[in-house]
Amino acid sequence: MITLIAEKCIGCVKCVKVCPFGVIVMKEKKAVIGDGCTLCGACETVCPVDAITIERVVKDIDLTHYSGVWVVAETEGAQRVKNVTLELLGKGRELAGLIGQSVSCILLGNNVAKFADALICHGADTVFIAESEALSRYTAEGFQPVVTGLIAQYAPCIVLFGATHAGRDLAPRVAASLGLGLTADCTGLSILDGLLLQTRPAFGGNIMADIICPYTRPQMATVRPNVMKMLQPDVNRQGTKVVVPVSIDASTFRVAIKEVRDSCQTGVMKIDEADIIVSGGRGVCTNGGFALLEELAGTLSGVVGCSRVAVDLGFRPKSVQVGQSGTTVSPKLYIAVGISGSIQHQVGMKSSDTIVAINKDPAAPIFQIADFGIVGDYREIVPAFVAEVKMNGGR
């Protein structure tokens, strides 16, 4: 329930400007909350005099009317939908099937409505589309109120986010706004006794935990990219598109983006989306070392990643660093070249399907987690492997 204490209101109109659903109006120099409020909380956050309070019942309520598995979509601007969203739709369908519910997707951005069909093809029954110029790039202030508002209004049972930088920025903010639990970086999701069983690694991947949220709805999780399998797109699938009118004024944002430095070109595959990664470490940090890996990655249609030391020494950009202080990846094939395999690196790649390690040191810890280990000089092994792949007609 939202309450506006008129005596406290100073008529600063901050809430009016910030309401993404445009339901707050001024009457006699006081704000008045009109019909259609979604309890998104944007106004509560900006009110300088705490005149607006939202009370949400957190526990011991009837949970049965919460229904639906939701996926919060991520796009690369108006370029494309990120794979993680499609993967979550695939997983969402499976979960929804188990509990007899439907799958919805929230699609936020500018000029992104065109993606709705693709989302339906990949498993969505309903796509909520909110478009605004102010949403053309991800910001917590732009996205969170809309997501919170839609969740508050439609009461889904499960909400999934990608565990990307943006997803990990947005999800906790949404969770806090709704007073909900949130499980981060899940690598497994299933249903147990009607509850979402969320499996995630902890302690640097040394241990796994199953987490449940028995008393609050929706149950929310961020999910690592590349872990869930996306469905084959079905062009005959039918779905509903719901356009959510929003009016968002970016000038009300307190965090202003001044400069964008994208190190990877848009449209190029990101390291966390690649299904084959050829990664180099200290052993490759010599002249021409990474060129060999580029060639191998090219041959395999994969991408080149690296360990922290290669970033420290200036051989590769931070955006392709795999590990605890870089990106967590789980490709089908991870080829670690000249990487000793510190625990911090392992955390970032341990869940890869198949791991190949090439290292001259037979005692390198990477061999303990490798499916295939080759002790030797990568300058001989890598070109030989490239030749072998080419001879067999590429990937």
Added chain:
Amino acid sequence: MKVIVCVKQVPDTSEVRVDPETGTLIREGVPSVMNPFDQFALEEGVRLREAAGGEAEVIALSMGPPQARSALMKALALGADRAILLTDKVFAGADTWATSLTLAAAVKAAGKPDLILCGLQAIDGDTAQTGPEIAHRLHLPQVTYAEKIMLDGRTAVITRQTDSGYEVVEVRMPALITCTPPADFVPSTPPYSAITRAKKKPYEEWGVDKINIEADTLGLRGSPTQVKRVFSPPRRDTGVMLEGRSAAVIAGELFQALAKEGIL
């Protein structure tokens, strides 16, 4: 300027081992350290205090068992002006939601900061949730994944990681920033003189009575998420070593093996 830095004491995950018989964590003998992300946040806080000059103060805030004192003592040795440890049985077992509730209440009780700095995430849980949740509770704007913070009057100019590279953002203080060390960050190791100075700085331990929150919303009881089960990750099958043959032969064997698994 007043900066509050949230720090957490964590087991050094590079030393954590799993008992092969029981599949549980062996915490015995595992050294506790200040979460490395938090150390970067703290050192940024100290640097910003120096840059701001004037009446500036850095408060290190932590929630944890009494042993977490050592993380705060380190924070003091690294330059924080005072430290507060939130320690109380009712705080125990908190998930990020309950943790952020406790920390946000403590921030309020410690006085209005201009900046709250947190590590992006803690290396034991890796959730990255506590920072944004504190920000929301305090109605503050958040900037996550910050690698560099500069101050321009009341405005913080922040370089942050994004999914596609970096962006530079500006935010008027007060704000909450979660920090992640850039590649060239070398954590400081305080010398003895800094350590002896730290011992003379104000250090307080606060129980639940200090923060004006009802106990049943805190700790395990106040946590919406529950840990159902903890288990050791499925062991990978022992790998195959390809060795003792020429590079060409090994390359051929590797290709065949990957082809057999349907990868190539």
Added chain:
Amino acid sequence: MITYEFSEEQEMLRQSVREWAAKNLTPRVQEMEKNKEIPHDLIKSMAKMELLCPTVAPEYGGSGFDAVTAGIVGEELGRADYTASTAVFYLVQASWAYLFDKYGTHECKSKYIPPATKGDAFIGIATTEPGIGSDLANMVTTITPNGNRYIVNGEKNYISGVREVKQYGGGHVTIARQNLQAGTRGMTLFFLPLGLPGIDITEDEEMGREAISTGGFHISNVEIPKENIIGKEEKGFYIVHEGYEFARAIIACVCCGAAMKSLENGISYIKERNAFGRPIGKYEGIQFPLAEHYTKISMLRDLSYKALHMIDLEKEGKASRMEVSKTVAMAKMICATWAMQAIDDVMQWQGAFGYNKECPDQAAYRAVRSFTLAEGSKEIMKTIVARELLGKEFITYR
């Protein structure tokens, strides 16, 4: 019974030095061993960590460590640098700056100690001479008053840090005969800057701890000012022991650090290495020596810190000179031998790799071997302990 407990500050310092060493020292040991040099930026980094001459008062650039705290640093450097080169650099300088600070003149101290604390000079010790090891009474180096100045002649060898002094400046706390009739009762201690005209330095090669230099020097008609005299003239023999005792106790800590680190290396190895279908750590032939070495090194560690604690107590008049000498000698007598035995077994467990140059433990073995001799041989330590047990009338060399 004297017991001690590390303070919170000391525990924090240990942690801080360990983290510093993990980042700044251990990754460079191989390079240091190859280049036979401690890089200057590493010495500067040690200075920034306040690890150089740390017992010296802050007005001369030190941090006022007590002996136990100085020992903690020694143990950590022994752990982190398997060649022990930085540990030797540290402990020689710490011990002799300690003595220099205690008995030196203000003029001389303020000239040489502050640069040493900043890593821009080295302070060493020069007593040994060709053919004269522990038998100081027969040394040839002499110091002769000449008006307000003193003339030194003679020769010293097996001296640590000669190249470091040549490179950065500084000098050696040196002992020489002043009253030639009085034997050890006529010796004077003084500070000898090795950059003075008349000093000719040569370098030697040793079997271990490659990154710190060892060598000797000829001293021919070298003039030093009166302010360089340390303590009273002709009383040098009595005070030089304080420096030695300090150094010996820290050496014991360095040995503990090196041996414990090696045992840890061994433990991870024997858990992983399989023979006849099981990890070799399952065999009693491995377990028994492991348990024995761990026990001995733990005992040694307690004894080493007890010795350092007694040095601190002596300053407060709570321990006697004799007790300090005896306890230090007990620790120094066994430290290198026990550490070598432990490291030797760890090398053995690792098979041929244990004898490989890439194996850190063999470097530690070679380094620790020097401590059966350096700063008083283990045999001399035994005569000291025996002297305290039997009484002065049983001193061997009288």
